[in-house]
Amino acid sequence: MTSVIHLRDVVALLGGFPALTGVDLDVSAGELVALVGANGAGKTTVLRLCAGLVPVASGTAQVLGEDLGRNARAVRSRVGLLGPSGGLYDELTASDNLRFFARASRVDLTDVERAAERFGITGRIGATPVGRLSTGQRRRVALASLVARRAELWLLDEPHAGLDAEGRDLLDSVVRSAVAAGATVVIASHDLDRTEGLGCRHVTLAGGSVTHGGDHAA
Amino acid sequence: MLRDAWLVAGKDLRMEVRTRVGLGQVVPFAVLVLVLFGFALDPDRGILEAATPGLFWVTVLFAAVLGVQRAYAVESAEGVRDALRLSSLSAPGVFLGKTLAIAVQLVAVEVALGVGVVILYGADPGGWVLLVGSALPATAGIAAAGSLYGVLAVGLRVRETLLPLLLLPVLAPVLLAATRAFEAALDGSPADGWPWAGLLALFAVVYVGCGIGLYGTVLEES
Known part of the structure; x- marks a missing residue:
């Protein structure tokens, strides 16, 4: 192998x-x-x-x-690295974080939207600054970003x-x-x-x- | 590189719009410093007017230190720098983006200070073309040097105290040239000020060039 x-x-x-x-x-x-x-x-x-x-x-x-x-x-x-803190900007919303890191990694935005939906990062959660999300919700945002990265x-x-x-x-x-x-x-x-x-x-x-x-x- | 710069600048400015740290804290701080200088020097109005260009740019430098610290505090959150390093962003693009975002915020500070010195110090902005023509390259130079030294200090625990020590000496030539250019503009002799504006443009080119060349290495080592 x-x-x-x-x-x-x-x-x-x-x-x-x-x-x-x-x-x-x-x-x-x-x-x-x-x-x-x-x-x-x-x-x-x-x-x-x-x-x-x-x-x-x-x-x-x-x-x-x-x-x-x-x-x-x-x-x-x-590679995709998921660290303990997720590596997200607290001041940006979950959706803005996903879009920024997607563009920064040359990832198709439709892949990001699909991943966000899969992890429930939509609606109110998507529009909330990451710093105000719970630890679990932050984790989901980081995972969505990782998945979209392929x-x-x-x-x-x-x-x-x-x-x-x-x-x-x-x-x-x-x-x-x-x-x-x-x-x-x-x-x-x-x-x-x-x-x-x-x-x-x-x-x-x-x-x-x-x-x-x-x-x-x- | 330019695409990355726009992306990073847009991100930083979006964060500023959400948090309003620049408008809500840095601009009031700068205006407060201006007012305090006014209190200190008011008994002799002549000194205040003569010192206006220097006081303006010293205050801009203080505000720049705060702005740079803020710009890199958001990058020092755990895992964020790793995420940036794992992205496909080019280091020069990140540098230019951070520089642009800092410069935009500095322009806002300078506009507020400009209004302040006219109202509080009685400055005459008649030579506004030279004022703008020297302020723009000075701002670019300050933002570029701040961006480079900001990333140098970001990985250090003592960055809040170390950054001014690193940054202010480097910006001393900008302070000198910008003060001279403003003096000429406010004295009504703009011809004397344009060589200083040219020098400021040279500083800006040098600082931006150094940043583009060195930022990647500093980012890796910090």
């Missing part, structure tokens, strides 16, 4: 301190992988590194065929956090649809029930490195 993520002995520094201390990880196209581990294990840093947002200090890091050490920017437009690689950081039961089920269905459509999904999560329910391959991190499940044979 085509390798989407190939990390070998990857070290990454945050503020001069090692956040990743020799990570080995392989993810193939169309796989669903969950990164698990305690807080501070390095899950978020692995996701941000794979998105081309954290520089590789040493080691080999290839994502979507691009060498992150040489050309991290080439990866960015091909990324090849989805990197989701605690995606179920803040969502109600209906929202969690909707998220799971969206993730399954994305994988069925050929996307690769990596989820950092503490919610093992959810990730097992999704059928994820589990990769365990501790102290900035992978301790279990980093390659397919594990």
